[in-house]
Amino acid sequence: MNQSNGYHVAVVGATGAVGQQMIQTLVKEKFPIRQLTLLSSARSAGKKVTVDGVEHTVQEAKPESFAGVDIALFSAGGNISKELAPEAVKHGAIVVDNTSAFRMDQDIPLVVPEVNEQDLHQHNGIIANPNCSTIQMVVALEPIRQKFGLKKVIVSTYQAVSGAGAVAIEELQNQTKAIINGETVEPKILPVKGDKNHYQIAFNAIPQIDKFQDNGYTYEEMKMINETKKIMHLPELHVAATCVRLPVAVGHSESVYFEIEEDGISANEIKELLKTAPGVVLQDDPENQLYPMPANCVGSNDVFVGRIRNDLNEGRGFHMWVVSDNLLKGAAWNSVQIAESLIKLGLIKEKK
Amino acid sequence: MNQSNGYHVAVVGATGAVGQQMIQTLVKEKFPIRQLTLLSSARSAGKKVTVDGVEHTVQEAKPESFAGVDIALFSAGGNISKELAPEAVKHGAIVVDNTSAFRMDQDIPLVVPEVNEQDLHQHNGIIANPNCSTIQMVVALEPIRQKFGLKKVIVSTYQAVSGAGAVAIEELQNQTKAIINGETVEPKILPVKGDKNHYQIAFNAIPQIDKFQDNGYTYEEMKMINETKKIMHLPELHVAATCVRLPVAVGHSESVYFEIEEDGISANEIKELLKTAPGVVLQDDPENQLYPMPANCVGSNDVFVGRIRNDLNEGRGFHMWVVSDNLLKGAAWNSVQIAESLIKLGLIKEKK
Numbered sequence: 001m002n003q004s005n006g007y008h009v010a011v012v013g014a015t016g017a018v019g020q021q022m023i024q025t026l027v028k029e030k031f032p033i034r035q036l037t038l039l040s041s042a043r044s045a046g047k048k049v050t051v052d053g054v055e056h057t058v059q060e061a062k063p064e065s066f067a068g069v070d071i072a073l074f075s076a077g078g079n080i081s082k083e084l085a086p087e088a089v090k091h092g093a094i095v096v097d098n099t100s101a102f103r104m105d106q107d108i109p110l111v112v113p114e115v116n117e118q119d120l121h122q123h124n125g126i127i128a129n130p131n132c133s134t135i136q137m138v139v140a141l142e143p144i145r146q147k148f149g150l151k152k153v154i155v156s157t158y159q160a161v162s163g164a165g166a167v168a169i170e171e172l173q174n175q176t177k178a179i180i181n182g183e184t185v186e187p188k189i190l191p192v193k194g195d196k197n198h199y200q201i202a203f204n205a206i207p208q209i210d211k212f213q214d215n216g217y218t219y220e221e222m223k224m225i226n227e228t229k230k231i232m233h234l235p236e237l238h239v240a241a242t243c244v245r246l247p248v249a250v251g252h253s254e255s256v257y258f259e260i261e262e263d264g265i266s267a268n269e270i271k272e273l274l275k276t277a278p279g280v281v282l283q284d285d286p287e288n289q290l291y292p293m294p295a296n297c298v299g300s301n302d303v304f305v306g307r308i309r310n311d312l313n314e315g316r317g318f319h320m321w322v323v324s325d326n327l328l329k330g331a332a333w334n335s336v337q338i339a340e341s342l343i344k345l346g347l348i349k350e351k352k
Numbered sequence: 353m354n355q356s357n358g359y360h361v362a363v364v365g366a367t368g369a370v371g372q373q374m375i376q377t378l379v380k381e382k383f384p385i386r387q388l389t390l391l392s393s394a395r396s397a398g399k400k401v402t403v404d405g406v407e408h409t410v411q412e413a414k415p416e417s418f419a420g421v422d423i424a425l426f427s428a429g430g431n432i433s434k435e436l437a438p439e440a441v442k443h444g445a446i447v448v449d450n451t452s453a454f455r456m457d458q459d460i461p462l463v464v465p466e467v468n469e470q471d472l473h474q475h476n477g478i479i480a481n482p483n484c485s486t487i488q489m490v491v492a493l494e495p496i497r498q499k500f501g502l503k504k505v506i507v508s509t510y511q512a513v514s515g516a517g518a519v520a521i522e523e524l525q526n527q528t529k530a531i532i533n534g535e536t537v538e539p540k541i542l543p544v545k546g547d548k549n550h551y552q553i554a555f556n557a558i559p560q561i562d563k564f565q566d567n568g569y570t571y572e573e574m575k576m577i578n579e580t581k582k583i584m585h586l587p588e589l590h591v592a593a594t595c596v597r598l599p600v601a602v603g604h605s606e607s608v609y610f611e612i613e614e615d616g617i618s619a620n621e622i623k624e625l626l627k628t629a630p631g632v633v634l635q636d637d638p639e640n641q642l643y644p645m646p647a648n649c650v651g652s653n654d655v656f657v658g659r660i661r662n663d664l665n666e667g668r669g670f671h672m673w674v675v676s677d678n679l680l681k682g683a684a685w686n687s688v689q690i691a692e693s694l695i696k697l698g699l700i701k702e703k704k
Contacts, residue, residue, distance in 0.1 A: 152665075156508035156607035158557045158596065173532070180529050197641045204647040205510045205598060205605050207659050207673045212638035216619060216661035225664065238665040242607040242673065244510065246557060247599050253557050255508035255594040255607075267568060286564035289549045295556040307559050309568035312577065313504075313590035321559045321594070 006032035007350050009339075010069045010093070012061050012084065013076030014038035015047050017166040018098060021332035022073050025301075027052045029336055032343075034350065039065050041076055063087035070350055071342070073335050074098060089125030094348050096335045098129040100219075103227060110230050112334060113341045114279040115142040120341055127338055131220070132330025133157050133243065133252050134227040139303040139329070140322045141258065143277035144270060145232060149261025151316070152238040155224065158246050158253035159209060160294060161201060163326050164190060168201075169249050175202040176247070191245055202247050209243040218243055251294025252326040259316045267310045270318060274305050279329070284308055292323035300325055301333045358384035359702050361691075362421045362445070364413050364436065365428030366390035367399050369518040370450060373684035374425050377653075379404045381688055384695075386702065391417050393428055415439035422702055423694070425687050426450060441477035446700050448479050448687045452571075455480040455579060462582050464686060465693045466631040467494040472690070472699055479690055483572070484682025485509050485595065485604050486579040491655040491681070492674045493610065495629035496622060497584060501613025503668070504590040507576065510598050510605035511561060512646060513553060515678050516542060520553075521601050527554040528599070543597055554599050561595040570595055603646025604678040611668045619662045622670060626657050631681070636660055644675035652677055653685045 009026065013019040019040075026033060038049055039061035047058045059065060061080065066072060066088040074081045074088075075098040085095045085102070102108045109119035110128045115138050120127060130138075137155060144150060161168040171189045178185040179202050187198035191208040199206055210219035217225075224241040228234075274282045283292045284306040292304030303324045311317030324330060342348040361378065365371040371392075378385060390401055391413035399410045411417060413432060418424060418440040426433045426440075427450040437447045437454070454460040461471035462480045467490050472479060482490075489507060496502060513520040523541045530537040531554050539550035543560040551558055562571035569577075576593040580586075626634045635644045636658040644656030655676045663669030676682060694700040 154506055154609050156594075158510070158598075176528060177532050180525070180532060191641070195641060199641075199645065200647050203600050204645055205600060206645060207605070207607075207643050208641060212641075215664075216638055216659070217664075240609065240663050240665070240669070240671065242508075242659070242671055244605075244607065246510075248555050248557060253559070253596070255559075255596065257506050257592065257609075286568055289543070289547060289551075289560060289564075291559050293551060293556055293558055295552050307568070307594070311592050312567075312569075313592070317592070319592065319594055 004034065005350065006034040007070040008035040008037070008068055009033050010037040010039055010066060010072040012039045012072060012074045012080065014049060014058050015040050015044040016075060017162050017169065018075040018327055018331040021327040022075060022335060023049065023051055025328065025332045025336045031336060031339065037065065037069060041080060066091040066093050069093040070348060071096065071339050073339070075331065085126050094123070094342060095126045096129055096338045097126055098331055098335050100131065100223060102126055103128040103130060103223070104230065110227060111338050112138050112231055113337045114139050115231050116233065117341050120338070120345055120347055123347065129331065129335045129338065130227045130231060131223040132163055132326040133159060133220070133254065134224050134231070135330050135334050136252060136303045136322050136324035137224070137254055137256060138228055138231050139279045140256070140274065140305045140320065142232065143273050143280070144258070144260060147273055148265055150234065150237060150258060151261055152259040153228065154240045154257040156255045157241065157243045159243060160248040160250050160252055160326055161190060161245060162250045163209070163252070164193065167193070172201055172247055172249060175200060179203065201245060204247065206245040207242065209245055248294050250325060250327060251297045251323060252330060253294055254322040256320050256322055257311070258318055259314060260318070261316070263315055267308050267318060270308050279303050280305055282306070291321060294323055297323050297325050301328050303329055356386065357702065358386040359422040360387040360389070360420055361385050362389040362391055362418060362424040364391045364424060364426045364432065366401055366410050367392050367396040368427060369514050369521065370427040370679055370683040373679040374427060374687060375401065375403055377680065377684045377688045383688060383691065389417065389421060393432060418443040418445050421445040422700060423448065423691050425691070427683065437478050446475070446477060446479070446694060448481055448690045450481040450683055450687055452483065452575060454478055455482060455575070456582065462579060463690050464490050464583055465689045466491050467583050468585065469693050472693055472697055475699065481683065481687045481690065482579045482583060483575040484515055484678040485511060485572070485606065486576050486583070487682050487686050488604060488655045488674055488676035489576070489606055489608060490580055490583050491631045492608070492626065492657045492672065494584065495625050495632070496610070496612060499625055500617055502584070502586065502589060502610060503613055504611040505580065506592045506609040508607045509593065509595045511595060512600040512602050512604055512678055513542060513597060514602045515561070515604070516545065519545070524553055524599055524601060527552060531555060553597060556599065558597040559594065561597055600646050602677055602679060603649045603675060604682060605646055606674040608672050608674055609663070610670055611666060612670070613668070615667055619660050619670060622660050631655055632657055634658070643673060646675055649675050649677050653680050655681055
């Protein structure tokens with residue numbers, strides 16, 4: 001950090017739930033940083049953030065904030081990305097954008113390094129980081145696709161509130177406390193901050209993440225469907241998703257049904273494959289009640305997979321349970337990992 | 353209650369989470385009771401329970417407890433049912449058993465009145481009440497099967513802790529309180545009281561309900577699979593289940609994917625059908641964020657269905673979200689409803 005060589009890194013949205021994890025991940029992963037610039041919306045500008053023992057003042061993100069920046073990690077909402085990511089590129093920065101602003105743009109790679117790192121070669125300054133629930137699923141599915149082919153995916157998610165930001169974590173905590181004490185608190189954030197109605201999340205399950213589209217699916221569900229096809233280069237893949245919010249602070253879980261192309265494959269063969277798959281930790285020992293759980297995944301960069309079993313009717317069908325820290329592999333770590341891949345592939349040069 | 357005509361009803365497991373709901377449901381539904389006998393294991397015998405203003409002392413359930421009983425509602429664990437249900441039948445009682453002891457017995461009807469009430473005609477003294485998560489799903493699926501046929505079901509559940517008894521509700525409450533206060537509490541009940549390991553349920557999701565079978569499925573998952581086929585009289589139906597425990601006290605939710613036999617059916621036709629289906633309340637208006645949630649279903653006998661939408665790839669495929677009070681329609685209310693059906697069908701005579 002602040003070494004004489006390395007990169008000038010900007011974090012946009014530095015005070016948010018994901019931004020905070022981005023900063024911690026840069027430090028933890030010893031990302032080669034020459035200079036760190038912390039940016040945010042006008043609302044959060046002026047806040048102090050201590051990074052690796054050094055106090056930084058968060059500045060309001062403006063076009064000129066990106067002068068001299070090599071890599072800008074954006075996680076301050078789609079509107080800020082739409083406005084400022086092109087400005088950052090104009091100033092010579094490469095943008096890794098964690099919002100949904102550019103994900104489905106044909107000219108912008110949508111990257112999970114374990115799956116499609118090579119797509120980074122096509123970048124034009126902006127690389128999109130996929131939706132959190134998509135990332136952990138494709139990390140688990142890609143080794144299966146490579147070896148056995150992949151035809152169909154039906155996923156039901158069990159998502160943590162931190163996906164809706166730090167305010168949602170706070171809402172879960174305050175609401176839980178109030179209910180335990182026999183008090184009432186009016187829900188104000190979840191399921192979607194900008195939507196009409198807000199519902200209790202403590203001791204509840206809400207089958208809505210993001211707003212609804214006209215087809216009855218939520219944007220979150222359509223993100224999982226469309227992003228999975230794009231990342232895996234499988235435009236014809238059958239994908240269906242139901243996304244549900246739980247009273248869990250951090251850690252998304254997914255019940256994934258999938259069908260492969262090959263016949264006669266056993267669950268044990270899938271387990272063997274995932275044992276050595278990049279980014280995956282297999283936790284699958286029913287006899288000893290070993291399976292992934294959100295409470296155990298917090299703070300880890302890995303995607304945990306368990307409960308792998310053959311479908312009882314469909315020979316090519318399988319079920320599995322996929323859990324990961326949605327703020328890390330689902331957001332901050334995948335973004336930093338993309339930056340690391342850019343360096344590894346020689347796609348970014350440090351400006352001196 | 354305690355009128356001169358009506359039935360002598362025994363509740364076995366009267367102090368448990370479901371037993372308590374059975375007693376309240378009998379009162380609320382004005383079930384014609386001449387005499388009420390509350391029974392339990394030796395451990396809970398002697399406890400006082402006030403029913404409709406009258407104090408009852410819970411007695412230890414023994415073979416002779418059933419002398420003169422017309423209807424015995426069992427919910428005190430599979431072992432007590434296996435031992436005492438046949439004794440109750442010998443004494444002339446009809447047993448409605450809420451445990452898994454007899455559910456897959458070929459000679460014993462497994463009944464959800466909205467689906468297969470007529471199976472009661474085949475009873476030999478014992479009628480089995482299905483698993484809670486099975487009941488709410490088949491209530492939603494049966495009208496669809498009747499009109500459009502049913503080929504395949506893939507369900508992922510979001511189950512409340514009360515399915516594991518009153519001790520599990522207590523564990524969720526105490527654990528939540530401790531975590532909120534920064535204390536630690538050693539998990540002792542969930543996921544399965546009699547299994548080797550116990551895990552935190554507060555702010556977590558546990559992909560295990562009941563013990564594991566050798567095929568990698570839990571008993572709960574196999575119950576959903578086998579019971580659904582039996583109740584719906586569809587031995588060839590493709591059913592798959594993944595069962596997950598949530599930090600919710602009461603109210604099971606289910607993400608259900610299903611395929612029908614007919615082509616060209618729209619989600620709106622499924623919605624129209626479920627609007628008037630017995631036992632179903634349709635809550636499906638995405639524009640106004642109307643969908644079922646466990647926090648809203650507590651205390652209702654109904655099965656709430658929403659988020660109905662066509663699959664985007666499979667023309668005969670649909671998704672829906674099904675929520676119900678697992679202690680009521682999932683247990684107590686379905687049992688009392690079976691007793692009401694027995695009376696309606698003339699299958700039980702009151703002894704004077």
